[in-house]
Amino acid sequence: MIRTSIAFMVFLVGFYGLIHSRNIIKSVISLNVIQTSLILLFINLSRNVGSGLPIVGMDNLKPVDPLPQALMITAIVIGASITALSLMLTIKIFHYYGTLDWHEILSMEETIR
Amino acid sequence: MQNLTLGLVFIPMILAVVIYLLDRRFINRISLLIQPVLILMTLLLFKEVHMSGEISFVLSGWARGVGIGLRVDQTSIVFMILTTIGMTYSIAYDWVSHRDDHKYLFFLLFMEGAILALFQAADIFTVFILLELVTILAGILITYKKEGISVKAGLYYLLVNSVGMTIYLMGVIFIYNSTGVLDMVLLSEILNASAPTTIQYAALGAFITAFAIKSALFPVSSWLPLAHGSAPTQISAFLSGLLVKIGIYGLLRVMSMFGQVTYFNLILVFGIATSLFGVGMAMLQKDIKLILAYHTISQVGLMVIGLASGTEAGYLGSVLHIVNHFLFKSLLFLGAGAVILIYGTRDIRKIRGLFKTHPLISIGLLIGVFGITGAPLFNGSLSKYLIGQSLYGRYAEYSLYLINIGTLISFMKFSQILFGDSIHENANAVDAWKCGSIIGMSLLMLATYPLELIYVKNYEAVKFTTESLSGSAIKYFVLSIVAYLIYKKILSPLLKKKPELGLSRLGFQAANAMILVFLTTMWGYFLLIMP
Numbered sequence: 215m216i217r218t219s220i221a222f223m224v225f226l227v228g229f230y231g232l233i234h235s236r237n238i239i240k241s242v243i244s245l246n247v248i249q250t251s252l253i254l255l256f257i258n259l260s261r262n263v264g265s266g267l268p269i270v271g272m273d274n275l276k277p278v279d280p281l282p283q284a285l286m287i288t289a290i291v292i293g294a295s296i297t298a299l300s301l302m303l304t305i306k307i308f309h310y311y312g313t314l315d316w317h318e319i320l321s322m323e324e325t326i327r
Numbered sequence: 328m329q330n331l332t333l334g335l336v337f338i339p340m341i342l343a344v345v346i347y348l349l350d351r352r353f354i355n356r357i358s359l360l361i362q363p364v365l366i367l368m369t370l371l372l373f374k375e376v377h378m379s380g381e382i383s384f385v386l387s388g389w390a391r392g393v394g395i396g397l398r399v400d401q402t403s404i405v406f407m408i409l410t411t412i413g414m415t416y417s418i419a420y421d422w423v424s425h426r427d428d429h430k431y432l433f434f435l436l437f438m439e440g441a442i443l444a445l446f447q448a449a450d451i452f453t454v455f456i457l458l459e460l461v462t463i464l465a466g467i468l469i470t471y472k473k474e475g476i477s478v479k480a481g482l483y484y485l486l487v488n489s490v491g492m493t494i495y496l497m498g499v500i501f502i503y504n505s506t507g508v509l510d511m512v513l514l515s516e517i518l519n520a521s522a523p524t525t526i527q528y529a530a531l532g533a534f535i536t537a538f539a540i541k542s543a544l545f546p547v548s549s550w551l552p553l554a555h556g557s558a559p560t561q562i563s564a565f566l567s568g569l570l571v572k573i574g575i576y577g578l579l580r581v582m583s584m585f586g587q588v589t590y591f592n593l594i595l596v597f598g599i600a601t602s603l604f605g606v607g608m609a610m611l612q613k614d615i616k617l618i619l620a621y622h623t624i625s626q627v628g629l630m631v632i633g634l635a636s637g638t639e640a641g642y643l644g645s646v647l648h649i650v651n652h653f654l655f656k657s658l659l660f661l662g663a664g665a666v667i668l669i670y671g672t673r674d675i676r677k678i679r680g681l682f683k684t685h686p687l688i689s690i691g692l693l694i695g696v697f698g699i700t701g702a703p704l705f706n707g708s709l710s711k712y713l714i715g716q717s718l719y720g721r722y723a724e725y726s727l728y729l730i731n732i733g734t735l736i737s738f739m740k741f742s743q744i745l746f747g748d749s750i751h752e753n754a755n756a757v758d759a760w761k762c763g764s765i766i767g768m769s770l771l772m773l774a775t776y777p778l779e780l781i782y783v784k785n786y787e788a789v790k791f792t793t794e795s796l797s798g799s800a801i802k803y804f805v806l807s808i809v810a811y812l813i814y815k816k817i818l819s820p821l822l823k824k825k826p827e828l829g830l831s832r833l834g835f836q837a838a839n840a841m842i843l844v845f846l847t848t849m850w851g852y853f854l855l856i857m858p
Binding site: 233249285289310320 | 455456459462463466474475478479481482483485486489493496497499500503504832834835836839843
């Protein structure tokens with residue numbers, strides 16, 4: 215119960231960061247925080263104290279559910295690749311505009327051909 | 328048959344990798360030549376699915392629910408046909424500049440393989456992985472022009488959709504925690520057996536929020552005008568045509584998985600709000616691509632209205648509107664791209680006289696305009712009629728009249744580009760590939776209407792009489808006269824006096840605040856109001 219509420223609080227902190235941050239890099243970091251909180255939530259929800267490792271022939275205990283762990287490894291990898299791509303686009307935006315502020319970037323009046 | 332479905336996924340992906348690694352002229356040309364082969368494969372699958380029921384199997388022979396399953400049923404095969412057609416014009420439209428660009432072809436073909444796999448996925452985590460992949464690839468393709476505004480639009484699109492996908496992952500977590508399965512067929516059995524628990528309703532709220540962000544419903548749609556207005560033309564057309572429909576596909580699957588219909592009124596409200604918002608913003612725009620982007624938002628609202636009405640006519644109308652919207656929105660975007668190249672400007676007040684100098688492109692644009700406004704004898708009328716019939720007798724039917732009038736007003740303003748005298752011209756900018764794509768899409772659109780009539784006749788829930796069809800035709804003419812009067816008397820003088828209306832840039836922070844508000848609304852409704 216405590217662990218799931220901590221995960222929710224981290225989720226809300228991440229969302230607060232998304233809503234509040236004027237810097238693009240802080241938005242990317244907040245997205246990472248949200249993804250981390252979900253990984254934390256899922257691993258804790260499938261926690262089973264006293265069960266064995268999910269490897270065949272390891273010990274005689276009932277194995278813990280391995281599916282959440284596999285799904286979360288996938289989610290970590292996806293989060294890492296999205297972070298990489300958004301940081302690369304942030305670098306490009308800095309080259310074009312010279313600023314990393316969301317308000318300045320989105321309110322620039324420019325036409326595109 | 329199983330080889331056919333797997334081949335549809337892996338042939339574009341492997342070809343994409345081969346094109347990227349060996350940068351040779353001959354192999355780049357294969358990317359266009361393989362598209363008719365893929366279209367034929369999807370049509371073969373369509374015939375197979377309609378003859379012998381759905382095709383479903385699990386990879387490597389694992390049991391259902393244990394291994395990765397693929398399932399092609401009557402809804403997904405329609406989407407798969409649209410994907411292959413969309414990829415054909417995406418490659419063919421700009422063939423002259425992109426035929427040697429192996430990176431561009433790599434991204435496009437890989438996205439095709441990913442989208443085709445997405446429509447076949449049978450469990451919700453595979454959908455998550457493939458949706459993230461499609462989001463990443465679409466974000467890269469939006470920024471392909473390498474201008475400042477394209478990179479800005481691509482980053483905005485990527486971040487907002489990633490937040491949406493994270494909320495989707497939260498829904499997957501809740502579902503797995505409460506039911507222990509991830510497969511969609513098994514889930515629909517479990518969730519239909521008894522009323523969903525609190526945590527399952529929370530998962531439903533998360534799913535609906537995620538797919539609402541993907542398909543640009545009213546509060547969370549701010550990424551769409553930026554992304555579709557700044558992308559390269561054929562990418563805008565493909566995005567508007569297919570990628571927003573992926574959100575509708577997700578909504579469709581989730582709503583049929585849960586099976587309860589009591590929350591449909593909430594989604595109906597959001598659908599109507601989306602349509603009215605899209606149409607209202609579209610009437611005030613000056614940029615030709617932004618008009619079409621806001622109309623995408625409005626038509627997506629119509630599809631959500633059709634789904635949320637809960638009747639079979641509404642579901643059918645929604646699926647047909649997905650097909651029709653793909654056809655005419657792609658046609659309009661491709662035509663608009665050609666117009667921008669000819670005139671060198673995107674301002675709709677400066678473009679005049681297209682019909683005199685380029686009659687074929689203007690006929691294509693006119694066919695698209697008739698389709699989207701729902702003129703009789705064009706395919707838009709069928710889907711709008713079905714959606715209107717699904718709301719028969721409810722107060723929501725009047726909103727459809729408003730939406731149709733708004734669409735008509737906006738497209739009367741749009742079609743001013745066809746008349747008048749030519750002001751400024753660069754007639755050689757449009758080569759045979761672009762013109763051929765436009766003509767091909769318009770012929771495809773004209774040919775689809777009889778096919779849809781045949782498709783619809785098999786459903787007994789749909790009632791057609793000559794009185795109802797001619798009634799809808801008369802309604803169209805009356806509405807167009809009203810729209811013309813409103814345009815001439817009210818809208819034109821208003822826009823001349825205040826030309827700066829219509830610029831809306833919802834900031835990134837405000838977009839995320841809207842996502843949080845939407846999510847909280849959904850959760851508040853499901854957890855507090857419903858029980």
